[in-house]
Amino acid sequence: MARAAVLWVCLGFLAGLSVGAEDQELPVSYRGAQLLRLNLPSPSAHSLVEGLVDEGEVQLWRDREVNGTELDILVKPDALPVVQERLKNESIEYDVVIADLQEAIEQENSLVSESDLDVLMGRNGHRMEWQSYHRLQDIHHYLDFLAQTYPNLCSVQTIGSSLGGRPLKVLRIASDKPNSPAIWLDGGIHAREWISPASVTYIINQLTEYREQHGDAVQSVEWYILPVVNPDGYEHSHTGDRLWRKNRRSNGQGCLGVDLNRNFGYKWGGAGSSRRPCDEIYAGAHAFSEPETSAIQGFVKSHQAIKAYVSYHSYGQYILYPWGYASYVPPDHTDLSKVGNKMAQAMASAGGGSYRVGSSAITLYPASGGSDDWAKGSAGVKYAYTVELRDRGRYGFVLPAQYIVPTAKEAFAAARTVAEAVLALK
Ligand SMILES: *[C@@H]1O[C@H](CO)[C@@H](O)[C@H](O)[C@H]1NC(C)=O
Ligand SMILES: *[C@@H]1O[C@H](CO)[C@@H](O)[C@H](O)[C@H]1NC(C)=O
Ligand SMILES: [Zn+2]
Helix, strand or coil, X not given: CHHHHHHHHHCCCCCCCCCCHHHCCCCCCXXXXXXXXXXXXXXXXXXXXXXXXXXXXXXXXXXXXXCCCEEEEEECHHHHHHHHHHHHHXXXXXXXXXXXXXXXXXXXXXXXXXXXXXXXXXXXXXXXXXXXXXXXXXXXXXXXXHHHHCCCCEEEEEEEECCCCCEEEEEEECCXXXXXXXXXXXCCCCXXXXXXXHHHHHHHHHHHCCHHHHHHHHHCCEEEEECCCCHHHHHHHHHCCCCCCCXXXXXXXXXXXXXXXXXXXXXXCCCCCECCCCCCCECCCCCCCCHHHHHHHHHHHCCCCEEXXXXXXXXXXXXXXXXXXXXXXXXXXXXXXXXXXXXXXXXXXXXXXXXXXXXXHHHCCCCCCCHHHHHHHCCCCCEEEEEEXXXXXXXXXXXXXHHHHHHHHHHHHHHHHHHHHHHHCC
């Protein structure tokens, strides 16, 4: 069995007891749903797709790049015939990137089983490893484990609770030097982007258990790391709907969820966000209406030492800096761009992925109410970035677990580069 063979290679000490408990179908099934990549020749083609999204026939995955010609859409099986016919009528060419999304979902996280993780728990005192995507409880337990194991280095602070009452746990990793600048990292603001918390926990692992291997810079700054900004959504993406994005706010009209990365309070409610509660980019009732974003606001504003703010997302492989709300850049954009390009170089050396660098609205698409715009525009943080991790669209959000380590190495290289940049500010 291929699965057992991989397991033996990756986790050679285990007994090969992979039983695949993860293979169960979630309440929302994507059996027969397809991911299509459209080649969009014209603005009229764009408006056809916008219409399909509004009618609920398709879900937009990676959005179009500015002036780009490609768009990824997810089509449920019952909508496929009509969508195919309408694309044909409009002479829009497309490729089928994923022929059965449910199949991809079942393959994605199938390398390590619950019983393997129990073995790890007995051996290491925690269940974290980076051959599989983990549930919230494993991640939170790992933070508590580090605080207990390295009490002089690590501490856990619960900065608030999600709407559903789950703790928002930040790991602080101390600097070896007094009066150091600090860096904020977060992941998992969008529930379905599983590679983000996986990469952020990998960074945590490197900054603690492998601390000595990574040189002065990472040891000379303080780190504040929130691996799962949206714990309610993240759990729902494991137990209800793999492709859930928002938090779980009940908005009325039978629609759930606020897009937390449209809920921050700088230029809130502008381009690239929506006032309609059913939309995937619903900005919420007002800026910081959600406990998850408002907890971050309170924490970052009360920690003036924070000089960099990096949010990890997926997918597309971009390093983005403000502004997202419109096609302008901040006065010090050459600094942001210079450090962004260094991040891209470091990421290419670390994991091999190639990342494009630029301001959000100009490089990708406008998005108001994002965390990076707020960090830069309201909290006065010098270096604010949104990093879109792998991939470029072969698997999209459903990135198989064997890509966690190479992607996470890139994410860590980006964080290390940012540490060098904030130290150079002094
Ligand atoms: C997009 O196209 C416009 C008009 O042709 C051009 O001015 C702009 O620089 C392009 N933007 C990008 C990101 O290529
Ligand atoms: C495609 O075009 C044909 C011919 O114009 C039309 O009858 C049909 O309704 C169109 N299909 C869709 C799904 O719009
Ligand atoms: Zn995202």
